[in-house]
Amino acid sequence: MKKALVSMAALAAVLFAGIALAQSRSAVGEVEAMRELMRGFKPSGQAGLSRLVQDEVQQFCSDPGWQRNKARIAAIEGQQLAAVKYPADGKLMGNWKAGESIAQSGVGKQFSDNPSQPSGANCYACHQLTPQELSFGTIGPSLRNFGKTRGSSEAIQRYTYAKIYNSRAYSVCTNMPRFGHSEILTEQQIKDVVALLLDPESPVNK
Amino acid sequence: MTRPHKPVVAALLFAAGLLFGTGAHSQDSTAKALQEYRDALQDGNPAELWEIKGEDMWQQPRGPNKVSMEKCDLGLGPGVVKGAYARLPKYFKDTDRVDDLESRLVHCMVSLQGYTRAEATRRVFGGPGAAADMEALVAYVSSQSKGVKMNVALAHPREREAYQMGQKLFYYRGGPHDFACATCHGEDNKRIRLQDLPNLTSKKDAQRAYTTWPAYRVSQGELRSFQWRLYDCFRQQRFPELLFGSDASVALTMFLARNANGAAFAAPAIKR
């Protein structure tokens, strides 16, 4: 209980400090109200209250009018791209079969999930990929023939890796999670998903 | 559009008709068949089992004070149940807050029946073999608004504030996945896997979505309240746990309920 109070105070401080800089009084009031509202959540399983503390990008993209701020968009995308960590061994493509099972799995990071189990990427929730999987979502574009149409050059591999690692590097307020940046997937898992998309042997490209 | 060469999963063959379409005809017939399935469930919705249990619970003297809920004011005066759900959430003077149905029921269980808040909220969502009293009460009260037009007011300043905060929460991105409600519910004609997603920023979808909760969820065999709907959305959003009846939950409900104004309430419904 004490711990919860402390983290609540920390959360309040962060939320407040983050936005109070040079804002109008009414905006401060709004921040205050939002902070109050966040008391409506409690930590559960692996999901602590720190998850409610927004980073700069989340905060920017929570404003439905974000598209108007062209300068910020370019600046944030640049920052996000600069922070992408590529694999130290220089290899960007893993195993497409492992990538397929990662793409299928929707578990991970929910308070109901076992944190010792690896997270999935849940690609099929939003994207079409292989022709065999008919149960796919349409929130994101179809990735069918992703590698077939783009090839698998070093540049394409780097782009694909970075896009999965941090999609905001290319589209600041995309719906897609930042799988590397937010530590949802491991480096090896991202390589495997890159292979699912780019390997000529992958059913995505057949 | 591509055609599937070898649909390996026979069970999904027809569902696939929705996506690939072996022609407009098959698309239409699949959609029609699924609609027939959904229609077939309407007669004999197990939600009625929760409704009769909830009605009984409403009328029976319960709690340390051994009184019924029949003096509970859901906004239309003590004991008035008919049409009450279609006007909630609303501001209540006695609690000095905006309440939705569930938080109001907790208030009545505490103030009338003498339960502690902890007792009243001990089991708010049912699980296998253990239905929740709260969901039965919700089923009963909401069923008494069937056919009533949604009419949620923004008359009191606190109601307007709740709506605005609910709207902010709807667009609030957070957690490891950067998800907001709007991530999945902000555009027309989107699906997650094969599941259609309502665009809660459009009037038509918002109306249809809100007026069909609470619902009997076939996959869980449970009657699910709107509080449960929000709780489970935030779980999948990778947020911490939404507290039952919290200001956040009521504000978001206010935003969604108000956007459904004008549509006839049609729940408890049944959903796959």
Added chain:
Amino acid sequence: MGEPMRIRAQMAGDKVEVRVLMSHEMETGQRKDGGGNIVPAWFIQNIAVMHGGQTVLSAQWGPAVAKNPFMHFRFAGGRVGEKVSVTWTDNRGDKRTDEVAITAG
């Protein structure tokens, strides 16, 4: 004991139209719980619907009848105000009877 059933018995022409919803888990005995253990089978086995001392429908069920079972049928010879009762027993020996009066169509 079980939870109350929802029974509707309504005149439709010269017949009585009966709809029954029962509250029951109808566990198949094949499902696993969160801990990976099989949940034992638990389901309604026998049903009897009575009117005026006569059986108007009886049934035997296995666990493949859906959770919170529903059935709908019609019988002749009933009148408004007369009682229709439904009784189920399950494989644990639990039992429940509920009764309603026939309503006008």
Added chain:
Amino acid sequence: MNSVRREVLKAGGGVTVMALAVSAGLLRPEEALAQAAWNKAAFETRSFADTVKALGGAAAVENPGVRFASPTPEIAENGALVPVTVTSSIPKTESIAILVEKNPNTLAANFVVPNGTEPFISTRVKMGQTSDIYALVKADGRYYYAKKEIKVTIGGCGG
């Protein structure tokens, strides 16, 4: 339980004893029915033919007098809840059973339809996967059936 009733049950629970008990007013009729032996063997069968046998028939023939009526869907969005409606126009229909070929056990339900009750039943079953379902009617001692495939997009027997 009262002592008279206990004695009756002790006496064996056979059909004849039950019938006597009912006519003597010792048991309420629905109690007698609820005691009717559940046909364990029939509910453990794994094929259409075996179910027919376990129910006491030799064979069943397809007959247009047995029909799946609305609501019985072509596709079930969730196999946990599949509406099935059966009617029979065969004279002297005595019972209507519903069978799901690919379920772990074939027989789902068997309804006994006495005189005066319409040979019509609507209920809901579980289906683990896309499968043929059968409506099996017993009429004047013989067995007749209708068959229909129902496609299931989510199975209803898993966790």
